[in-house]
Amino acid sequence: xxxxxxxxxxxxxxxxxxxxxxxxxxxxxxxxxxxxxxxxxxxxxxxxxxxxxxxxxxxxxxxxxxxxxxxxxxxxxxxxxxxxxxxxxxxxxxxxxxxxxxxxxxxxxxxxxxxxxxxxxxxxxxxxxxxxxxxxxxxxxxxxxxxxxxxxxxxxxxxxxxxxxxxxxxxxxxxxxxxxxxxxxxxxxxxxxxxxxxxxxxxxxxxxxxxxxxxxxxxxxxxxxxxxxxxxxxxxxxxxxxxxxxxxxxxxxxxxxxxxxxxxxxxxxxxxxxxxxxxxxxxxxxxxxxxxxxxxxxxxxxxxxxxxxxxxxxxxxxxxxxxxxxxxxxxxxxxxxxxxxxxxxxxxxxxxxxxxxxxxxxxxxxxxxxxxxxxxxxxxxxxxxxxxxxxxxxxxxxxxxxxxxxxxxxxxxxxxxxxxxxxxxxxxxxxxxxxxxx
Amino acid sequence: xxxxxxxxxxxxxxxxxxxxxxxxxxxxxxxxxxxxxxxxxxxxxxxxxxxxxxxxxxxxxxxxxxxxxxxxxxxxxxxxxxxxxxxxxxxxxxxxxxxxxxxxxxxxxxxxxxxxxxxxxxxxxxxxxxxxxxxxxxxxxxxxxxxxxxxxxxxxxxxxxxxxxxxxxxxxxxxxxxxxxxxxxxxxxxxxxxxxxxxxxxxxxxxxxxxxxxxxxxxxxxxxxxxxxxxxxxxxxxxxxxxxxxxxxxxxxxxxxxxxxxxxxxxxxxxxxxxxxxxxxxxxxxxxxxxxxxxxxxxxxxxxxxxxxxxxxxxxxxxxxxxxxxxxxxxxxxxxxxxxxxxxxxxxxxxxxxxxxxxxxxxxxxxxxxxxxxxxxxxxxxxxxxxxxxxxxxxxxxxxxxxxxxxxxxxxxxxxxxxxxxxxxxxxxxxxxxxxxxxxxxxxxxxxxxxxxxxxxxxxxxxxxxxxxxxxxxxxxxxxxxxxxxxxxxxxx
Numbered sequence: 049x050x051x052x053x054x055x056x057x058x059x060x061x062x063x064x065x066x067x068x069x070x071x072x073x074x075x076x077x078x079x080x081x082x083x084x085x086x087x088x089x090x091x092x093x094x095x096x097x098x099x100x101x102x103x104x105x106x107x108x109x110x111x112x113x114x115x116x117x118x119x120x121x122x123x124x125x126x127x128x129x130x131x132x133x134x135x136x137x138x139x140x141x142x143x144x145x146x147x148x149x150x151x152x153x154x155x156x157x158x159x160x161x162x163x164x165x166x167x168x169x170x171x172x173x174x175x176x177x178x179x180x181x182x183x184x185x186x187x188x189x190x191x192x193x194x195x196x197x198x199x200x201x202x203x204x205x206x207x208x209x210x211x212x213x214x215x216x217x218x219x220x221x222x223x224x225x226x227x228x229x230x231x232x233x234x235x236x237x238x239x240x241x242x243x244x245x246x247x248x249x250x251x252x253x254x255x256x257x258x259x260x261x262x263x264x265x266x267x268x269x270x271x272x273x274x275x276x277x278x279x280x281x282x283x284x285x286x287x288x289x290x291x292x293x294x295x296x297x298x299x300x301x302x303x304x305x306x307x308x309x310x311x312x313x314x315x316x317x318x319x320x321x322x323x324x325x326x327x328x329x330x331x332x333x334x335x336x337x338x339x340x341x342x343x344x345x346x347x348x349x350x351x352x353x354x355x356x357x358x359x360x361x362x363x364x365x366x367x368x369x370x371x372x373x374x375x376x377x378x379x380x381x382x383x384x385x386x387x388x389x390x391x392x393x394x395x396x397x398x399x400x401x402x403x404x405x406x407x408x409x410x411x412x413x414x415x416x417x418x419x420x421x422x423x424x425x426x427x428x429x430x431x432x433x434x435x436x437x438x439x440x441x442x443x444x445x446x447x448x449x450x451x452x453x454x455x456x457x458x459x460x461x462x463x464x465x466x467x468x469x470x471x472x473x474x475x476x477x478x479x480x481x482x483x484x485x486x
Numbered sequence: 487x488x489x490x491x492x493x494x495x496x497x498x499x500x501x502x503x504x505x506x507x508x509x510x511x512x513x514x515x516x517x518x519x520x521x522x523x524x525x526x527x528x529x530x531x532x533x534x535x536x537x538x539x540x541x542x543x544x545x546x547x548x549x550x551x552x553x554x555x556x557x558x559x560x561x562x563x564x565x566x567x568x569x570x571x572x573x574x575x576x577x578x579x580x581x582x583x584x585x586x587x588x589x590x591x592x593x594x595x596x597x598x599x600x601x602x603x604x605x606x607x608x609x610x611x612x613x614x615x616x617x618x619x620x621x622x623x624x625x626x627x628x629x630x631x632x633x634x635x636x637x638x639x640x641x642x643x644x645x646x647x648x649x650x651x652x653x654x655x656x657x658x659x660x661x662x663x664x665x666x667x668x669x670x671x672x673x674x675x676x677x678x679x680x681x682x683x684x685x686x687x688x689x690x691x692x693x694x695x696x697x698x699x700x701x702x703x704x705x706x707x708x709x710x711x712x713x714x715x716x717x718x719x720x721x722x723x724x725x726x727x728x729x730x731x732x733x734x735x736x737x738x739x740x741x742x743x744x745x746x747x748x749x750x751x752x753x754x755x756x757x758x759x760x761x762x763x764x765x766x767x768x769x770x771x772x773x774x775x776x777x778x779x780x781x782x783x784x785x786x787x788x789x790x791x792x793x794x795x796x797x798x799x800x801x802x803x804x805x806x807x808x809x810x811x812x813x814x815x816x817x818x819x820x821x822x823x824x825x826x827x828x829x830x831x832x833x834x835x836x837x838x839x840x841x842x843x844x845x846x847x848x849x850x851x852x853x854x855x856x857x858x859x860x861x862x863x864x865x866x867x868x869x870x871x872x873x874x875x876x877x878x879x880x881x882x883x884x885x886x887x888x889x890x891x892x893x894x895x896x897x898x899x900x901x902x903x904x905x906x907x908x909x910x911x912x913x914x915x916x917x918x919x920x921x922x923x924x925x926x927x928x929x930x931x932x933x934x935x936x937x938x939x940x941x942x943x944x945x946x947x948x949x950x951x952x953x954x955x956x957x958x959x960x961x962x963x964x965x966x967x968x969x970x971x972x973x974x975x976x977x978x979x
Contacts, residue, residue: 052612053562053593060563075956081631081662083539086902087566090542099956102881102902106536109663114635128533128969132882132961144561144632145663148601175561175596175632413592434569437576438588453569 054413055435056091057380057451058218058355060144061172063088063179064186068139069100070216071190071243072250075135077167079122079153080143082108084174091453092179092217105129109145119151126160126167136251137194139186140169147173161193166251168193180355180381183215184273191278195257202258202282207310209233210241210257210284212274213266213465214292214357220454223247224463224472225292229266232299232466235320236307258282262309266292266465268356269387285309290390292361295369295470296328328467332369335474339370346481347429347446349373353415354431354451355381358464359406360394362431362450365470367399370477372429374404375422380412380451419443429477446480448473490680490751490852495641495657497677497747499665501528504746506848508666510876511967514829514842517874518862521849528666533969537878539662542567543671544628545591548658548678550575550700550721551728553623555590555616559609559640560630565593578700578722590620596632606638613647613655623725624654626678634661648682654725656682666878667846669743669821676748679720679728680755687733687756693717694783695737695752697745701921705738708925711792712785720748732756736782740765740920742851742858743823750852762853764860765823766925768830769801770867796926807933808836814940817891817912819843819877819884820899824920826860828897831923831932833868840891841873843884845900875967881906885957886966888912895940911950915939 062084068076078085089101096103105128107113107121122140129138140157157169170189172182211229216222226242233240241256242248263275263286275286287309293302300321307317339346350372352359356379366372377395388408395406409415416439419430428445430436434455440447449457450464462476463469500506509529510517520526541564548556549571558565572589579586594612596605613625625647629640644657658678660671696705696718705716717723719731737752737760739745749760759782766775773793780789815838818828825844832839851858865871873891877883879900888896888910896907896914907914915935917923923932955962 050608050611051595052557052615053565053595054591056562056565056568056593058562059566060561062563078536081539082537082666083542083662083668084563085536086538086542087564089566090570091566091568096902096905098954102536102879103956104536106534108534108537108666109631110666111663114663124532125534132533132957134956134958144601144630145635148632148635174563175601176598178562410595434573435588438586441586455569455573 051410053411057412057433057435057453058382059088059091059179060174061177061179061182062141062143062174063092063218064170064172064182065104065141066092066100066179066217067183067186067215068141069097070222070245071137071254072246072248073098073135074137074139074251075099075129075133076104077125077129077138077140078104078106078143079118079125079140079146079151080106080109081145082106082110084143094220094454094459099133099135105133109143114145114149117149117151118146119156122151122153122156126156130165136166137190138167139190140167141172141186143172144174147171147176166194178382179218180215180270183218183270187212187274188277190254191257191281195254199255199258204261205239205256205259206261207237208239208241208256208260209310210243210260210263210278211266212263212271215270216244218452219358220452220457220459221463224461225465225469226463227461228463228466228468232303232324233306235324236303236312236317238306238310238312258284260284262286264306265289266357268360268391269383270381290357290360290394291364292357292465294361294365294464294466294473296325296332296467297368298361298364299466299470300325324467328470331471338478344485345427347372347427349375349426350429350431351375351377351419352431353378353380353412353433353436355379356383356387356391358450360391362464362473363395363404364398365473369470370474374398375428376418377404377406378412378415378418379406379408380410380415382410383408446477446484448477448480490754492681492755496659497673499670500667500673500846500848501665504848504850504852506667506846507876508846508878509970510847510874511970512874514861514865514871514874517847517876518859518865521847521859522856526847526849529971531880531969532971535880535882537666538668540660540665540668540671540674541628541630541662543668544658544660544675545571547672547675547720548626548628549589549591550578551624552584552587552722552724554626554725555592555620555622556626556628557592557594557609557612557616558628558630559594559596559605559633559638561596561632562593564630565591574700582722584722590616590622592616596630601632601636604636604638605633606640606643609638609640609643610647613643613651617651617653622653624656624683626656626658628658628660631662634659634664654682669846672744673747675720676751680748680751683725683728684732684756685729689733690735691730691733693734695719695731695734695758696740697737697748698740699744699918699920701740701919704921704924708792712783712788714783732758734758736761738779740924741821741823741827742860743821743848746848746851746853753853760853762855762858764858764863765827765920767827767923767928768834768868769797769804769926769929771830771863772925774863800926800930804835804929804933807930807937811835811837811933811936814838814895815840815893816895816897817841817888817893818897819903820897821845822847823860824899826864827920827923828899829864829871830868831929832897834929835933835936837895839871840893841875841887842871843875843877843887845876845878847876879903882957882961883966885910885955886962886964889962895936908946908949909953909955911947913939913942913946
């Protein structure tokens, strides 16, 4: 079946330029057409940061490189990057044009690697996959071509974990999520490599990846290839949680699981959980008055149009801790078939009392038609992207934007993972509900 | 010589058609001189940063036609700008009280196998599917690097589906690799519109086409006084409206970088006269433009009256602002024609223009009339600009120059540039509404905007204190044009 895409919510393989931008003092070098970078930041790049967006070095492939090859051009850009740009690591990424033309980027980058320069390459021709898939490729490339070479000491440090959670920038709340992940894991006594963002230790933190006692993946499927690779390469075991834990129940469950795998003294874990839950449920208790008494209408059902990790995590939380019932859930991250059963199973047993219907659809535009067919009578909540703005108005639904493109939101360190994320999502949902009466 | 040729599916790039360039350093008058004497040669950079491509500029016009849809024949990544244009769509609809409709943009989602077997069939499927789902008045297909390199015959598909569906299905060729000048995408979009949408005139109307982006409707009053009606195109127009732009009495360009091709095409193909003076920026620039408008619309006397009363109204105020801005300096970065306009405005207000980084240069526009040369006009009217640099959004050059020049103010006409002024502690503003500085009132608007921006000094200084520059110390001490070959007068710094 041919699939066209209306209202895209992810980008092409080259979208991982944002994965590189998210590493402190790492800079991507694009061997691609002139417009690729701005197309990518158009959907998953709020803010240029240290050296994203217009500052990204690029060979801006033109007609002559398409005809005669672009390896010389790429050399010029790499030379210039080392002279002009102040970075700890460069990652060469190819676009569609370079890959179709067949430039030998491995050879060109290899010349610099031989000179001992901190540079890595990955083939990310846009048409080859999407950024969920190529995120794994770029992380693996950094490990194989850089970490492996420059990490002198690969001995295990007990209590050190690498966390691979949602994708930087594809998840608009990656920064806040990583901060909370780091906070709670440190809370039970672990040392945490989050690898991305200002809360990480940058490239030197990457050099400690092989030293981890174990790895954690908080993602339905994207990123699983990374930890499998690390298991093969360094023998590091991993814990796979196929969603983003949100709120009291799921975060505590997550910490107990981590504590068990990490052989942490259960007393430490339980003490931390107890102090966090005490705070968390004090807020829930305080908020329950509003939830039960507000008489002008609150959404009782929700639709989500999200990637798999968010979809499962948020659905579990809204149902089990806020009492909002899942209507149809649409997963729009092009989930590979082999993982769909696992995700369906999570929705089948979403609570003790019910299951939820889940649909996999890459043409998110078509999802709107499916929601309209539901003949909605009561107030609903939509968890989606800026594309749902008109739909929400038409259905008089409340819309909370959790997916790219975010357009109508400005995101700094907001995150929805964990105890803090659970509270934050309550604020954000009911803020939008109350806003309708303003 | 540029001749509009509607029988060709593709419009030639600006490089080929107009001899446009993306690299130059010298003075503005040298650039004008070279442009006139065919002495212009493009200099490639050995190091460069991300630019932009024609596919976005084409979409920028096509995506805002209210009852048309766009199919991007490309991998999914090329559709990354869809949401950005839908946002513009929403904002513009609110400003203009138009019905709130979602922009309908589709990607054919090209994958690896399509690069091997071709994807013309996939495109046909997409067109039929979109037609069934949306029932639009017209379908535009924007091409991509991939569809271009694999050689899909998009024109044949478009023609066949036009027959089948009985609505215009227009191919717009805007492959990113074809041109270093992303404004070529505007030309591609307009070529598609003139070829497939615009109909031959049935009558002459009192409408005047205003080729613009998303700006305010400032021409209503002026044209109304002269007995004409402004018709703002292409964003927020409808297919029916575009069918009749051949019947207008004249065409006004808000920015010839945008509208050069459409203005010339309407004049050459359908005899709609184009106002050829550079757009009305600065007092003298506006006088000049107004007189040309009066001549074309045969309203010379009325125009002289307006000029007189407007001078009386604005000049005393402008003199006050000049006093306030005395001794201030500015640097600007912008697309070509609007950059020239900003030079005029800054000079009109008495600011010292320390230099300009302009994204490309068109030696002449499609009308081939030297009277339209906005840079020549700015130089003749307001004097030379010593450090004039043609640089397509190369922030490493910009940072190096700003760090040397340390102007009091930076003006940018493109997102992505403003932050660099602020990071260096220079108050900076983004101006992407061409109408804002247009005409007599525009000079006052600009003065107010500049004063307001200079007032952000606390914020900018603080920002600079806490910002990191991703450039090496070595680079900041080099000649900013060292990667720009050894071309024409590259020795200014």
